[in-house]
Amino acid sequence: MTTTHTPANAAVPNALTDTVTVFVRELRPVLRDPVSIVFSMVQPLFFLALFAPLLPGTLGDAAALQWFVPGVIVMSCLFATGMTGSNLLFEMQTGAHERLMVTPLRRSSLLAGRALKEIVPAVAQALIITAATIPFGFRASVLGATAGLLLLAVLAVGLGSLSYALALASKDRDWLFWTVQQTLLFPLLLLGGALLPVSEGPQWLRVLSQINPLTHVVDAERALFAGDLASGAAARGALAAVAVAAVGLYVGIRAMRKE
Amino acid sequence: MIEARGLAKRFTAAKQTVEAVHPLNLDVATGELVALLGPNGAGKSTTIRMLTTLLAPTSGTAYVAGHDVLRRPRDVRLRIGCVGQGNGAGLGHRGRDELISQGRAYGLTTAAARARAAELIASLELQGVADRVVSSLSGGQRRRLDVALGLVHAPQLLFLDEPSTGLDPQNRARLVEHVRRLRADHGTTVVFTTHYLDEADRLAERVVIVDHGRVIADDTPARLKAAHAGDRIALAFDDERAARTAAARAGGVEGAAVERSANRVDVRVAGGARIAPRLLGEFAAHGAAAAEVEVSRPTLDDVFLNLTGRSLREESGDRAAADDGAEDEEKESAA
Ligand SMILES: Nc1ncnc2c1ncn2[C@@H]1O[C@H](COP(=O)(O)OP(=O)(O)O)[C@@H](O)[C@H]1O
Ligand SMILES: [Mg+2]
Numbered sequence: 091m092t093t094t095h096t097p098a099n100a101a102v103p104n105a106l107t108d109t110v111t112v113f114v115r116e117l118r119p120v121l122r123d124p125v126s127i128v129f130s131m132v133q134p135l136f137f138l139a140l141f142a143p144l145l146p147g148t149l150g151d152a153a154a155l156q157w158f159v160p161g162v163i164v165m166s167c168l169f170a171t172g173m174t175g176s177n178l179l180f181e182m183q184t185g186a187h188e189r190l191m192v193t194p195l196r197r198s199s200l201l202a203g204r205a206l207k208e209i210v211p212a213v214a215q216a217l218i219i220t221a222a223t224i225p226f227g228f229r230a231s232v233l234g235a236t237a238g239l240l241l242l243a244v245l246a247v248g249l250g251s252l253s254y255a256l257a258l259a260s261k262d263r264d265w266l267f268w269t270v271q272q273t274l275l276f277p278l279l280l281l282g283g284a285l286l287p288v289s290e291g292p293q294w295l296r297v298l299s300q301i302n303p304l305t306h307v308v309d310a311e312r313a314l315f316a317g318d319l320a321s322g323a324a325a326r327g328a329l330a331a332v333a334v335a336a337v338g339l340y341v342g343i344r345a346m347r348k349e
Numbered sequence: 350m351i352e353a354r355g356l357a358k359r360f361t362a363a364k365q366t367v368e369a370v371h372p373l374n375l376d377v378a379t380g381e382l383v384a385l386l387g388p389n390g391a392g393k394s395t396t397i398r399m400l401t402t403l404l405a406p407t408s409g410t411a412y413v414a415g416h417d418v419l420r421r422p423r424d425v426r427l428r429i430g431c432v433g434q435g436n437g438a439g440l441g442h443r444g445r446d447e448l449i450s451q452g453r454a455y456g457l458t459t460a461a462a463r464a465r466a467a468e469l470i471a472s473l474e475l476q477g478v479a480d481r482v483v484s485s486l487s488g489g490q491r492r493r494l495d496v497a498l499g500l501v502h503a504p505q506l507l508f509l510d511e512p513s514t515g516l517d518p519q520n521r522a523r524l525v526e527h528v529r530r531l532r533a534d535h536g537t538t539v540v541f542t543t544h545y546l547d548e549a550d551r552l553a554e555r556v557v558i559v560d561h562g563r564v565i566a567d568d569t570p571a572r573l574k575a576a577h578a579g580d581r582i583a584l585a586f587d588d589e590r591a592a593r594t595a596a597a598r599a600g601g602v603e604g605a606a607v608e609r610s611a612n613r614v615d616v617r618v619a620g621g622a623r624i625a626p627r628l629l630g631e632f633a634a635h636g637a638a639a640a641e642v643e644v645s646r647p648t649l650d651d652v653f654l655n656l657t658g659r660s661l662r663e664e665s666g667d668r669a670a671a672d673d674g675a676e677d678e679e680k681e682s683a684a
Contacts, residue, residue: 103456115450119441185435192401192431193454
């Protein structure tokens with residue numbers, strides 16, 4: 091053992107292998123400690139418990155839940171993925187990110203692997219919320235819910251990427267990350283019509299709402315969970331989610347390469 | 350293994366420019382064990398970061414492990430290992446998981462990565478803690494895990510940035526032993542940075558001393574000491590008059606540098622062990638018999654002191670403060 095140093099069973103990995111490596115690395119702590127998924131859900135569950143009774147009708151009113159639950163599912167996804175950049179921000183400070191940057195892992199995989207991992211908590215949370223509301227009268231079509239989760243997964247990748255891009259841009263400035271993140275979170279959520287209907291609002295609000303991709307995803311989730319797969323709302327939502335994912339990955343990978 | 354030409358880095362932050370590394374030429378041959386020694390802020394990390402593709406230089410080129418760091422960074426990354434100044438292992442992860450991920454990043458199969466992780470856990474004595482979350486490990490355990498991460502793919506060239514910072518003496522010794530063994534078993538080329546003089550002295554075969562972003566010396570520890578610092582003959586006298594007389598006599602010795610403060614006299618001269626007895630006789634003959642004497646071989650700190658006028662040992666984390674301190678130091682020289 092004096093001349094060659096590269097282990098014999100090493101093959102130069104491709105982009106897909108790299109992405110899987112990063113994905114698995116990110117996922118492991120979640121799998122080792124699944125309760126962590128519930129933590130970022132506390133807020134959405136509170137909203138569910140406190141807001142639902144305020145909706146027209148009483149708790150258990152199926153129509154109200156049918157409208158409200160898909161919104162909370164998107165909200166939960168937005169909260170979890172919006173925060174995820176802080177993990178990267180932390181690893182940029184401790185040195186773990188630097189360690190990964192000096193491995194042959196591709197920059198694009200370092201971003202994509204992390205973003206893809208966001209699917210797991212987002213879908214897990216959606217399932218928990220769905221399961222928790224069914225006893226109160228929430229009804230989901232199996233096929234529609236599956237399509238809804240798929241849509242949510244695409245959205246999670248996009249939002250996660252954007253959060254990572256923000257973390258990379260905030261390097262060494264935690265406050266910048268949190269300020270931007272908090273500033274965007276609630277307008278996106280409220281203008282998205284996740285918690286309150288926007289259709290009754292003034293003209294300017296409705297315009298802003300239409301520009302917000304979340305609006306279309308929320309509408310699509312409502313249609314899909316109701317089993318309305320062929321609707322225009324579902325198509326618009328899919329388009330919006332794919333657009334968010336495409337923009338997110340583009341911006342995120344660029345930020346990672348610039349590092 | 351390393352060929353850097355005019356490698357330089359200038360930072361601009363808050364309208365202030367810092368020449369972190371002045372144009373640097375550095376050649377490291379295969380199998381060398383090189384220390385970059387210098388105080389905090391000297392530019393050691395910046396140099397390492399440029400050589401490991403983490404930081405684009407402002408100017409200059411570097412070939413590392415046969416490839417251009419700017420044009421073929423991935424080829425460089427495949428061949429080098431790097432233990433950065435921070436904690437490489439993610440704090441929310443388990444050590445073993447991180448080792449396995451690291452192996453996968455270098456293209457090991459999952460089985461091979463597992464086997465390699467187990468091997469490194471054993472050799473760095475991390476058995477008890479590898480399956481705990483990293484944030485629960487002690488500083489020394491974390492640092493050993495960082496080193497293990499840098500070794501997963503058995504690189505031909507290993508960079509270590511302040512590998513022993515935060516370790517207690519026992520762990521520092523263990524780390525030194527580990528790097529030595531790595532060299533002996535695999536012929537790995539090692540470049541490490543340190544601000545610990547004894548570490549550079551004991552471990553490195555070649556020491557590159559950097560200060561304010563410039564290389565100010567580059568040689569084996571023995572030759573550096575021979576060239577830049579003589580032996581030290583430390584003398585104490587019963588009174589200041591005797592010390593003054595002795596300082597004057599010692600000043601007559603060829604090549605000697607003499608410093609006196611109160612009743613103590615320091616003589617720096619090559620071949621100090623041979624000269625001391627003669628000097629003592631001469632002092633006694635002039636009514637200035639020494640009360641105490643100690644002859645010591647020079648240390649790298651003496652070399653640094655000689656080259657910069659500052660002591661590396663006293664250099665604290667705050668460079669500005671240390672600089673001020675060096676300027677305030679008054680030296681009385683009798684010659
Ligand atoms: N990212 C950065 N931005 C601005 N200045 C920096 C940056 N990194 C390092 N420096 C400055 O460059 C100089 C060299 O730093 P560094 O290479 O970390 O020194 P060392 O590792 O020898 O302690 C210091 O003055 C430091 O403040
Ligand atoms: Mg440093």
